[in-house]
Amino acid sequence: MTSATGDAVVDYHGRIMFFCGACGAPITKDDFFELGLRFPDNGETRDDYCAAELIDVITHLDCLKAARAS
Numbered sequence: 001m002t003s004a005t006g007d008a009v010v011d012y013h014g015r016i017m018f019f020c021g022a023c024g025a026p027i028t029k030d031d032f033f034e035l036g037l038r039f040p041d042n043g044e045t046r047d048d049y050c051a052a053e054l055i056d057v058i059t060h061l062d063c064l065k066a067a068r069a070s
Helices: 029-035 046-053 061-069
Strands: none
């Protein structure tokens, strides 16, 4: 699982936009790629993104795999 804060998806204020629903670590740009998600548009808020993509939570791929394995 990648969780480097420097690679985290941030808003235009530099605040981390998304945290994993399972482990709580920041969601990174690599996580978006691995999950096949569209990257947020400039100025798009977390709430606007989630509403547009019809999602409630983003979870690391490794966290999803671990949950399925248990």
